[in-house]
Structure formats: C-alpha cells, structure tokens
Amino acid sequence: MKKKNKWLTVLFCVVLCNIAYSQNNTDYSRANWLIKAENFKPKLSETIIQPAGIVKMVKDDASFQGWKAEPVSSVETIYKTSFKKINSVIVDFGNHYTGYFNFKLGVLQGTADGPVRFRLTCGEVPSELAIPFDPYTGGISRAWLQDEVVTIMDMPTTYTLERRVACRYVKIELLASSPYFDFNISDIQFKAISSVNTVPDALANSSEQIIKDIDKVGLNTLKECMQTVYEDGPKRDRRLWIGDLFLESLANNYSFKNYDLTRRCLYLLAGLSGDEGYLVGTVFETPKPHAQAGQYLFDYCLLYNVALKEYVAATNDLETANDLWPLAKRQLDIITKYVQPNGLLDYEKANAEWWLFFDWKEGLNKQAALQGLSIYALQQTYELAKLLNRQGELEDVPGLIEQMKEASRKELYNPTSRLFESGKDKQISYASQIWMILGGVLSKEESQQTLKALVNTEKALTPGGPYLYHYFIQALINSGMNKEAKSSLIGYWGGMVKKGADTFWEVYDPKNDLLSPYGFYPVNSYCHAWSCTPVYFIRKYPQIFQ
C-alpha cells in the first residue's frame, strides 16, 4: 500500500477534537510499549537453499502474465563452464524465499586482473525476469524492483548481495570482465530467513488436493512475510501495516502459532501511536522504529482492536491485553466523534479527515462499509472488554451499536433489492454488503439474501484484491453460506495456484493478470501478507474446507 496525504487535515482534527486523552500518560506508555516491542523481537532462523536448476523464461499466453519458466539444465552444468561463455543465466530456487543471495567466483584460467560486474535481477514471478524494467512507468519508487548492479574487485571470492531480496528466480548477467582471465560461478545459494520456526499441523488427509495446495501456498506466503515484524510484503513494502497484521495474525493463530511476533507488532504499533492516541497505519523498524507520518487510516485503527482481541482469545495473555487496553479504548473515540444523532457516521467529514482504505478499488464509495466496519469494531472491542472483565468501561457501546445498526437499515439498506447502497449515488458494492454483514446489521437469513442478490447484480463493484476478498469469504461463512465460501475461496485463491503461484499475490484480478495499483505490474508484490488468509479459513473451519 502506498501513502496518502491527508495527514495535515488529520493532525488538525485530532488536536482540536480531543481533550480527554492525557499526553503525559501517552508518552510514558509509548516508551514502555516500544521497549516491550524490542524485547519480543524474534531471532530469525536461517536456511540455506540450493538452486533447483537453471530455467529460461518463455512467452506463453496460457501462463500468468504471459511468461513461464522452462527448465534448461541442472545448476551444476553452469558451474563447470566459463561464465564469460554463459554470460546470462536464470537460477530457479524452486520456491519463494526471502533473504540473501550468494555465489562463489573462481578463476578458470589466468589470474583475475580486473573487476567483474554483474546485473543481478531477483524476481518473485517469471515476468520480472522477462520484462524490461525501463522505461519505468510506475508511481512508486523504481528502486523497489530488485535489479542491482554489482562490482566485484577480486576473486576467488564468495559474493553476497547486500540487499535483502524476496524471490524465486535470480538472473545473473555479466556486464563487464577482463579479457585476460576466465572464471566460473559456483555454489549458488540463498540464505532464507524467517521468524517461523514451527511446523503447522497437516490438513486432514481427505482434503481436496486444491485445498491442500492453497493451504501450502498460503503458509508459504505467511512464513515469508513473518520476519522481525509481520511485513506486508518481503519484496515491497517490507513494513508493518495494521491491516496486514490483522490478517497475518489470524492465519498465524491457526498455523505457526508464533504469538510473540503478534505481541511484538501490537506493542510496536502502540509504541508508535500518535500524540492523540490514535494508531498510525504503518510503521518501520529501521533505522529506528518510527511511524509513517500522517498515515491515519480509520478502518485500520479499528481493526487493531480486533487483532488484539483475537490475540487474547488465542493466548489468554491478559497482561498484554490489559497493558494495551487504554489504547484500544481510545480508538473507539474515532467512531464516536463522527456518529450523528441519527446513528449514521458523518461519512463526508470522516472521508475528508481520514484515509478510509477498505480496498484498492477505483471509485469505491465507502460510506456503508465504514458504517458496517465501525459497528463490527465496536462489537469486537466489547468482546475484548468482556475477556478482560472491563465491559463496565464501555457501558455506552451496546446502545451505540444498536443505534448504528438501526440507522444502517433505515438509511442505507434497500429492502426491495436487499442491498446496501452507499453514498449519494447509492452505489452497490461488495465492500458495503460485506461490512454490513460482518457488523451483524442483518440476520443470517437476510445476509444470505443480500449476498445472493449481490452476485446477481452486474453493476456491483467487485473486490479489488485479496484483502477485501478475505472479508467476503468471512461474510459468506458468517451468513452460513459455507458452500459458496468454499467455492469462492477455491475459485479465487485456487485461481492463483493454478496460475503457478508459489506465494499469494498482493493484487489479483482473475480477468487481468497485469493489474497494478502502481501503474507497473512488475513492481506489485507477489508475496503479500493480506493474501495468506486461506490458511486461516481452511484451518479454522475444517468442516467447511477440509
């Protein structure tokens, strides 16, 4: 996800609107939370990966983005050959890995009398090794693309690319060498890193193969994103976002069970929350922990509470939950600030003052989704309070939930079409229905009617990517539409698997392989946290999926 620049407005708002939140307490708590975040920083495990072989990328209309990797030879073949003759080669590590690429350089003839230079291009999917990166038309930094030019002054030596990369394939291209000696490349390796050090339970043997495959790819995605934080993507953006944390921690609860990582991330976000007590949507670990200035996301602040609740439910770590409780409670003020007397949120105002994310989807009106998600967050935070025996501190919340639900039905629900309509143009979208259902605004039966109507509404705005698709599956399950949940999961994530995914992609539109929110599809992340959630569904609901 990229940044949005509303932070000045937000800053203005939070300064004006809040007097109840004590600055001194916040400073003290944040400093402590940051220390705890540091204490729970995991030690990364390292695994040395050998190449699976040498491949070439060939054009193939039937393959994802039009390119497929075709085996050429074993890697040993190139070890025995002058690299000046080979000149360019693509190494396939057989799976997606995050970490450090290295190889040996040895003299075959003569003495190395000058430096050699390579371009090393690391790619998660075949197209990154086949498509020229320039001219670059993307809207985010060109340097996210993992092509590096390196000069090696001496040999024999072992060269390690300093940049941490995330990839399955590495292209090695010789750009310069001396005519007075010859050399080879050997011992190509990848030092893969991850904070995962457990093996999750196997699925039921009787599970369909496609479910097993989806689960495997999901686990791989999750493992790759689990570094010293839950990263959104190990290739890009390599940082902690609340939205990704939420979905990753859900999947982790049902697989690797590395709860310390969740705890670290909850603390890190808490420690880097803003002066007014609102969470910042994304934070960085280096050079020292810091938040991205002004990245206040309405929906992400609230989902933090749900992530915390799910963490406590999985671990019963009441100490952490009580420690972070004031922060969670504080996030609810974001809702109450915008609730109008009629129970509807002031969408225009919220939209002007906050970044409302929900999905990558051009033209999506987020009024109904915002209303639904807010109700959902109030409910989940109230559940958290009950776990902590603190529901007394939220005595107004049950009433508020009811009021907001009623307003949703009254103002946004069309009983004829059975669909929620969002904004002045009464836009029909998956996002609106999903969040109203997750907010429990409709009964189970009504939810089913809504979802059935939705899929038959041609003009309905579909999910822009895996992130919202996750909530769609959850809405189906909550509505008791288990068959549809399964077929949707298989249809969507299974679609990626069938197209050769080793890890699930940041962006996936079954009808458009080249979709990119950044204007240049090779810069998309092809191992993305928020796409890993089949792991959660398959394992939390075995009766549906296994």
Add this chain to the structure above:
Amino acid sequence: MKKKNKWLTVLFCVVLCNIAYSQNNTDYSRANWLIKAENFKPKLSETIIQPAGIVKMVKDDASFQGWKAEPVSSVETIYKTSFKKINSVIVDFGNHYTGYFNFKLGVLQGTADGPVRFRLTCGEVPSELAIPFDPYTGGISRAWLQDEVVTIMDMPTTYTLERRVACRYVKIELLASSPYFDFNISDIQFKAISSVNTVPDALANSSEQIIKDIDKVGLNTLKECMQTVYEDGPKRDRRLWIGDLFLESLANNYSFKNYDLTRRCLYLLAGLSGDEGYLVGTVFETPKPHAQAGQYLFDYCLLYNVALKEYVAATNDLETANDLWPLAKRQLDIITKYVQPNGLLDYEKANAEWWLFFDWKEGLNKQAALQGLSIYALQQTYELAKLLNRQGELEDVPGLIEQMKEASRKELYNPTSRLFESGKDKQISYASQIWMILGGVLSKEESQQTLKALVNTEKALTPGGPYLYHYFIQALINSGMNKEAKSSLIGYWGGMVKKGADTFWEVYDPKNDLLSPYGFYPVNSYCHAWSCTPVYFIRKYPQIFQ
C-alpha cells in the same frame, strides 16, 4: 599495465634451462619472505576530507581532454535543498583522494516509504564526469570505470560506498525515489586513506614556482599510490608492479621515507616469485597474496635488483638485503642465459620467451634497450654486492659487463650518427639511447652527442609515456645535461600541471590528450605511480632543479 600471454613459453624455458636453483630452498625462503611482507604491512592513516564545492563540467577546447570543472556553488547550498529537485550534482573534493565516499540522507518531508537509487560516478579528471562510459570500447574490464549504481533502503542514514575509489570528483545522480516523501543529501565526505604519515621537507624557497608545483603534484601522486603496497594506480590497476615499485621507492627515498613499505613490497614480490626463482612482474594482495600467473618481465626482474640496491643505500638495512640476496643474484641468470659469445643478448629468443616491457609504444624494437638495461642491472647488482661485501660471488660480472658494453658499441652503435640502432631495421628510438647511456656504454661526452643527435632525429621513436620519460631525464642527468634535464622535466610534467593535473597521469602525450593504451581514455589511470618521479629528481638533484 595489462597482462601479456607468454607464460607458457616462459614456463617451458625456465623448467629446461635451470638446474642450479634449489626448489626446496626456494619454498622455504618464499614462505618466510611472505611472512615478513605481512609483518611490514602498514596501518593506513585516515583523513576526513570535506568537499571544496559543487562544480559542473563544461566543454572547453583549451582544457585537458576538452573539459574543465567550473565552480557552481558551495556544497552547503545543496544540503538545504530537496535532492529530488537537484537530481544530479558533481561534488569537487579539491584534490585527488583514495578511499571511501559517504554522505547522509535525511527526510525533508513525509516519511521515507521506499528505497532511493543513485548512480555514483567517481572521476580523477573532469572528462570522466562528462563523457558517457557506454558504449564502452576499451580492451580491459569496463568495471574499472568507477560508476556504481546503489540502492539505499532506509533513511535517515549515512551511506558509504563500499567500493574503494580514487577520485577528485563524485557525480551523484538520482535514479529512483518515491513521490511520497522528499529528502536531502548532506555531510558529504571522503575518508581518504594512505600509508603516508610523514611530511617531506619543503623545497628551497627560491625554487621556481613550476618546480614547486610539479613537486607538489608528484608528492600527491606518490602519496595516493602508497597504500598497503606501492600501487601502480589507486583507480586502476591497484596492484604492485616491479616497475612502479622501483620508481615509487626512489621517490619515497627522497620524500616520505616510508622505508617499511618498500621493504614490505620487496618481500612480497620475493615471496611470490616463481618456482624457478624468477620474479613475477605483478602481484596482488587480495583475497590472499598471489602473483599474476605468467607475468614474467625481463626488464622488471632486473629492476627489482636496482630497487633493492637503492633501498639498502638509503637505509643500510643489510639484514633485508642479505635475506633477499640469493633472489637478486638469481635474477642475473636471466641475462647470462641469453648472452651470446659475441656479448650481445639473443634478442629474438628473449623476446619470444619473455615479456619485454620498457614502454607503452607501438612498434618499439627493444633489442638495444634490452642490452643497455641488462648492463645497467649487472652494474647495479654488483654495487649491491659490494654494499653487502659479497662481490666475490659475482666475480664474472665485471668481465661480462665489459664484454656486453663492447658488443653494444660494436654491433648496435652507429659512430657516424652517434645513435644506437635497434633490430634488423636499425630502428632509432629514445628507449635505445636512454638504456645504453644508463648502462654506461658511452662516455659522458659521447652520451651528450648521442642525446643531442637524438632530439634532432625526426624519425626517432619518442617515449610513449611517463615511465620511459623518467629514464630519459636520468639519462640527461647522467650525461651532465642538467639544463636539458630541467627543461625536459618542466616541459613534460609541467605540461600536465599546466593542464590541471592534481596527480600525474599514467599516459601523457603532450600532443594527444586522448591517448590510451586501452582503447578508451576514461579508463586510463590519472594518478599513476610511475609518473611521480619528479619528486625524486627535484629532491635528489637540488642543484639542478631547485
């Protein structure tokens, strides 16, 4: 200097021809010599250099290679400005330095949400910052050119270019950044390294300004090349060659007096000499000390002895000299192997079996130069023997010298023209006259006649570069032509100074700024050891130059 591939022939020859040299002794000695080389490895001193300012390169026919650096602003100006606006800048450090380039990156607006990428181009002379490096037409590795593409993942940070570079100018070009934050560059520095840690005596106050200037540039050249060995050039080739060592150690004897570095280099070359006891012309320090396979240079092997003699003369370090004496004595076998009954060396055979360097000069016939240099080396080695009181071990040498001198006069000297003629085509060259004079084949008066005739011989092949020019100056001095020595030194090295040299160049033809033995003049070394010798002449012969 680049490699020449005659090593198979040489190997064959040395295996067949030599039985007197004991392999076991050699192995033992070499191992010990290498240990001593390591023990005398100097600790490099570090100096932090601040930029002198920002410059731009402008086309100017009157300047060296058609480019000059024109001041633009102070460096502080760019520190205050968004580097995204600046985009490209050339930093001038005011002088030539060898070491590590670094700068700080700081966020001006927003939060760094993606990597930045730069091309850093380091140049010794303005043209390297002005001329495109591609398409590259050079015959040696393109990677010698000091342009690196670097990706920096986080900021604020201090970035240090890992590659050791040698330059005065650094161009910083922004290749990629994120549109969502702004940043600046500040605290640009250069950590200059050298093994020089002494300040040489000042010249006589009354010295001409041009002499002072030449001396200063010469000292700078020498200092830059004095690293953990006497490098030939800190930009390229960054290694120890016997020819450069000889000239650098001469200059060092009269300036920085870092005798330990000379001792280290003499031992390093000794430790890496070939199995048959002959020195290899060039050696590398990393990854571990090793010689360049097959680089046997007839003239360089013999000049090692002269370097050793000059070292002993300067230091009276008899222990080192006695330790290395067997090796020095061994080098004389190279001469005796090729001396024919008539006292002339078998040039054709030597030329077939060895690399005869002498100069970078297309078409140069080296017969006379080889004869002259061999006589010179015999004399100098005999002088060394006398310093060690070992002349008894060289009892045949004085006779051999006389025999070879006589043959030179009889077979190669034209008493009418007073010039030495080399090869079947009776080629007239500076190289031939220089080495015959240094060998003492002619009387002082005759030498003067020869040198006077030489400069009036239009067809005479002139020196190809500073290396042979050094011996030309020495020949003039040895012939008592002090005035001509001074005017030649001022004319040649002063020519570089007048063209803006901060350090003396590897290649210099007053009539052709673009000359390159490598087919691409930006890859020439513009700080080259063998060009530093005005330091030696000016300081050894103050009565002539100061």
